Amino acid sequence: MVQSTDTKNRVPGVHDMLARLISLPSISSASPDWDHSNEAVVRTLAEWLETLGFAIEILEVPGMPGKYNLIATLGSGPGGLVLSGHTDTVPFDDQRWQTDPFTLTEKDGRWYGLGTCDMKGFFALAIEAAKSFIDQPLQQPLIILATADEESSMNGARALAEAGKPKARYAVIGEPTGLRPVRMHKGIMMERLQFQGQSGHSSNPDLGRNA
Structure with a gap:
């Protein structure tokens, strides 16, 4: 029990976890000027979860340099429960923010x-909840899943689906x-839908091909 308590104490509480995640920019966007890697967020989550005894799998999203998915598993066997969230956030308009988007600020x-609700906060809560199970004999695994680029290409989730990972009985999506x-x-x-044709002047439409 002492060892389990020490392990839990080596992982920050909800506030400090969320503050750390918020401080790591992970914007995903079709615009290269806005787009960020999510690697720092994924590796931070992996560090905390590995400390709690989760088996860690970090998967690079094919064809998307700097984009990663995380599968963290506590326990083993078929079935299980997935707690799933995405690591990226939308871009932001600096003029509409009254606080620093990358600093967790308490007010009223x-x-x-940025991402406090959608959806880095879910990871802090999921990890805090998982602390209750690290010294319990689980009948089925508990899986925390963190995906890339949900706000833009959805390629993170698509890559996992194509790989058939993870396999579980139930999933809770933290939106x-x-x-x-x-x-x-x-x-x-x-x-x-893509149409191909040949433009032609209305005076002689037979020279064209209407798409």
């Missing part, structure tokens, strides 16, 4: 910082829902 009983559990999540489907 609330914490402010903000006003603390109301939502079964299943809204999604989007995007399609790209």
